[in-house]
Amino acid sequence: MNSSNLPTVSVVVIAYNDAGLVGEAVSSALAQGPVVGEVIAVNDASSDGTARVLDELASAHPRLKVVHRTENSGGCGTPRNDGIAAASGRYVLFLDSDDILPPDAADALVRTAEKHRAPVTVGAAVRRELPQHHDVPWMPGLYTPGDVIERPADRPELVRDTLCVNKLYERAFLEEHGLRFPDGRFVYEDFVFTSRVLAAAPRIAVTGDLVYVWHVRRAAAQVSISLDRKDVGNWRSRIEAHRTAARTLAAASPVLGSACQVKFLEYDLRMYLRELGANPDYRAAWWTLTREYVDTFAEADVEAAAAHARWIVRVLRATATPPADVERLTRLAAEPPRLLPPYAVGAAGEPVWSEELPVGLDGLTALPVEELPVTVDAEPAGRGAVRIRVHDLYGRLAEAGPQTARLSFMPRAGGEPVLARPVELMADRDGGWTAVLPFRLADLAVTGRRQGLRRMQAWNVGVGVHCADGSSVFTSLRPRGRLLRRRALPSSRYGVLLAQPYRTGAGALALRLAPGAEGALYLVRNRLHRARAARAAG
Template structure:
């Protein structure tokens, strides 16, 4: 921005949808980070997904002194992120919308940077850099406290504008919805919504629906979203220690994303979605397979082989020497789990 340009007051054009469930410890900080974006944010819609703690009361109290804040209380716990996000999207009246989870933050200037990118280039979508910040449990603080890891930094190394996602297939790899600003009417005109209910990893499906619609997209190198990693340090989206359910949900969401792109005639993007599964999901879960018990290994192996069997020769030739592709070939080569140290070594290589 030119420091000598005439000062203008930003017009309120952005609505921020904040969702939360039983997160009273963090939800007000998230909402305040949205309000602190300044006058560019004209409304914050906080959707409480039937919390049993003090979340709704805290939000209602905050709304009494914040005219831009509206609180929506859902009567039934949806069990996921999609339904409350859709509820918020239905309430937004602003020309542009962003999404924020209750445990995370919008850094100062995020909304302004994304709005400027979208309006200057006339795009339907603008995206920026998301960083994952480690927040250790009390008493376990160490040298990694506050460490930030960028997500898909290659995409956000500089300003860019793309006439369609086909110009930058790597966009498929950034399946987050929270580091982006969307033109509200673009989402509504194309009927783009999140999967309802207990659908896990719904960002993958939502992002595929966005890309399938072929929007013009602007990217900025600005840090626009801080995703907090709390507790023992497990990253968001990392394998679920409770069992195989999370992996099954990952494969189902990835399959749905592929089918959405393919049905829209975005064949190159659909291929890239399958490559992304190998590069990201498969490698991430394969790295920890050796540490699981025999029952989990067999279940994971069977499920993974069934999913990878849907790939064709062109999928495997897309990036044949990529670590994820090599891991996938090892899994397909045997009906039973094998070579786990080798799989871990391959999966640990940089993509």
């Protein structure tokens, strides 16, 4: 079946004060070809030039229909509902004004939907960090291309995908079940819509094609609603959206309702905790709000969560105010999770959070080695080497017998890791293990260039610890001492190689490399850009 014979799609584009970007979004929808029978652009009473941009595009493209709202709705739900009401295609696809549809996205979705007669079809999406153009796959591994899920309850982990824009919906299915978004200023409206879709128990087909590019502009003058986290209101909105979604799912299927609760503990809670920041007023408000909410969770749902998520809940429930070592908690919420020393024990010798808060770390002694939240420190050891120290964790690593360690450099933009050679670990007097790990930044820069990393390269630096019993654990490095000093290194290939180690928001070691004059200039410009963004945010 060629594209001209496929059932048509109505692409609903919503826009508010986005004159500079909405044209690209609409154009990406029109470029899908005849499978897109119409593009419905809903202007949510914009006060900039959005209306003019859309009207000019509509005059040149008969497939574009513009709906002008006279009153701003305050959110994304109402304009999307207006778009559904105006749609006439067999299928509906949603697009935000600052994102794009990649080529052939609609075609891939419709072909999959028709092949499997599925009311809902899902494809791959990426978060594209701008201006760096770092693509991060959304929920990798959640779906299997070509799969058909007869009922969402058969795959409760589907509740983790809360996006509405990476899916194609049969319009008759939406109408049959009265599926709409929450109206008005309702942040995270897609959480609720997606829960309503899953509760309706549709067959879901999966395509492996990339169908959505989600642009993330953290330094924009006006960030998206979901990225606006200047106060605790955003977290409150996320909690309310999750509460509504969990209730909707639980009413349809207890299995889905429980999975939604576990997802909150393992994903949402950890994400906001590791971005907690240092503002004491925000911390206090966040702690109170979060503690009140997790107190409502059934113990069975807490027990079903991963160990590090359970421990976070236990600490939250144990104290009405953020503990003095709240930063340790943010590191436990990182990816991969790390439990920083010191390591306290309770009256019976069991692992506990701290002497001040003797909350039990249940399940730690039974975790596989690869899931242990191990901490590894790194400090400079001369040019081209770092000295690491692997901390034992209540004797669990000692049981496995750490033997070697090796550095791993992972491109932050995605790609293949670069592995250094393994080095033997030596036991120290304090019950840990140390090694001096060599690396060659010039070779790393060359490899980065071969992977397409031009100008500035950004790498996450991790370490793999391999044990005598055949097990291994991988974690990030905690920078110590003077490791974060910038360096300008002579290079026979590039003339100069700028190296800028830095600490990520999660407290882990990362590295920027700028090979040659072009890279150095880009690095300087990038620093100025981040400084301006920080001043604007402040």
